[in-house]
Amino acid sequence: MTSRTRLIVLLVSAPVIAFAVIGGFLGKAVAREETYQYLRVFRHVLDLVLSNYVETVDSDRIMQGAMRGLTEPLDPDSAYLTREQVKALESGEKLPAGEVGLDLTRQYYLRVIAARDGSPAAKAGLRAGDFVRLIDNRPTREMSVFEGTRLLRGTPGSKVRLTIIRSSAADPHVIELTRVEIAPPEVSGRMQSSGVGYVRVPGFSSKSADQMRAKVAELRKQGVVRLLVDVRNCAAGDLADGIAVARLFVPSGTLAIREARDRPRESIEAAPGDGAITLPTVVLVNAGTSGAAELFSAALAGNDRAELVGERTAGRATLQKLLPLPDGTAMLLSNLWFLAPNGDRIQERGLAPNVEIEEPDVEIGAPPPATDPILLKAIERLASKADLQIP
Numbered sequence: 001m002t003s004r005t006r007l008i009v010l011l012v013s014a015p016v017i018a019f020a021v022i023g024g025f026l027g028k029a030v031a032r033e034e035t036y037q038y039l040r041v042f043r044h045v046l047d048l049v050l051s052n053y054v055e056t057v058d059s060d061r062i063m064q065g066a067m068r069g070l071t072e073p074l075d076p077d078s079a080y081l082t083r084e085q086v087k088a089l090e091s092g093e094k095l096p097a098g099e100v101g102l103d104l105t106r107q108y109y110l111r112v113i114a115a116r117d118g119s120p121a122a123k124a125g126l127r128a129g130d131f132v133r134l135i136d137n138r139p140t141r142e143m144s145v146f147e148g149t150r151l152l153r154g155t156p157g158s159k160v161r162l163t164i165i166r167s168s169a170a171d172p173h174v175i176e177l178t179r180v181e182i183a184p185p186e187v188s189g190r191m192q193s194s195g196v197g198y199v200r201v202p203g204f205s206s207k208s209a210d211q212m213r214a215k216v217a218e219l220r221k222q223g224v225v226r227l228l229v230d231v232r233n234c235a236a237g238d239l240a241d242g243i244a245v246a247r248l249f250v251p252s253g254t255l256a257i258r259e260a261r262d263r264p265r266e267s268i269e270a271a272p273g274d275g276a277i278t279l280p281t282v283v284l285v286n287a288g289t290s291g292a293a294e295l296f297s298a299a300l301a302g303n304d305r306a307e308l309v310g311e312r313t314a315g316r317a318t319l320q321k322l323l324p325l326p327d328g329t330a331m332l333l334s335n336l337w338f339l340a341p342n343g344d345r346i347q348e349r350g351l352a353p354n355v356e357i358e359e360p361d362v363e364i365g366a367p368p369p370a371t372d373p374i375l376l377k378a379i380e381r382l383a384s385k386a387d388l389q390i391p
Contacts, residue, residue: 204237251275
């Protein structure tokens with residue numbers, strides 16, 4: 001190996017070693033011999049690539065791939081950020097106002113968690129589980145959720161082309177969406193049938209608790225004695241906002257549990273005055289129920305305040321921390337996750353419904369099904385509940 005190659009190996013290895021020491025993720029592990037062994041193997045592999053690959057290797061590209069590879073096995077929300085992405089994040093730079101209404105996760109490619117109500121993505125028929133293979137001809141195979149989310153944003157009226165893979169479709173489907181400004185989510189409701197109210201939560205915000213309280217009070221004046229709460233395809237909002245809405249339904253008990261590394265678990269408990277909404281309740285969930293909606297659902301189900309009807313939820317309940325690296329890049333790592341009231345993990349596992357009903361499988365662009373089996377089953381389950389309210 002030439003002296004120049006040795007220098008390249010040293011330079012490109014430095015960020016990995018720096019991450020191991022400074023980032024904290026490998027801080028304790030590097031003291032163990034087996035970890036040193038992996039670092040030695042990494043350096044050897046890097047040497048072989050630089051010395052033997054058929055053409056001159058772009059060392060920056062190789063190292064960025066290695067950094068992405070460190071986060072990929074962790075969870076979809078952990079990511080390696082480039083210098084440009086770190087600068088944009090730390091500067092508080094506002095994203096363009098135009099969006100298509102997709103919430104994303106990662107599973108080999110970027111994958112749709114949910115398409116927000118009334119958004120261009122929802123109108124195009126995109127749904128939870130769809131894979132986004134290309135964004136404007138850019139492959140998403142090595143793209144983080146952070147990067148993909150930013151690429152979907154743009155000036156209102158501008159267009160973005162997505163190549164979508166759906167398991168039921170034989171070929172990829174190319175869809176062109178026009179970005180629009182999407183209003184903040186609002187809780188809505190209606191009389192579903194005699195004595196039964198239906199409340200839709202399309203996403204959570206700091207206003208959701210007040211909106212839920214007001215909407216349920218309005219429905220009660222109309223004679224509602226049982227309640228359906230629909231959080232299907234609800235993936236937007238801060239986790240704390242889901243817990244805030246759960247407080248309206250749960251008068252006592254554990255709402256959720258925080259778990260972080262090297263710290264004791266911390267329970268989030270109902271407080272005096274919580275539980276103002278006492279109506280028997282069923283919550284509608286599906287594979288697009290994520291984040292704040294999962295914490296809301298888990299709190300109600302875990303305290304016997306509601307049954308969950310529908311599909312297993314997305315399994316996404318973490319908070320991330322930005323860990324800068326010496327070269328201006330950074331790691332965005334999940335450093336805290338939320339557990340269900342009984343201590344069960346939500347992240348990557350989701351919530352199992354009390355009554356499991358699958359949504360109909362439809363082709364992209366096909367009209368929606370004539371019936372809603374999850375809603376029908378939820379109405380049936382609610383009808384079996386007594387009219388007694390929670391004391």
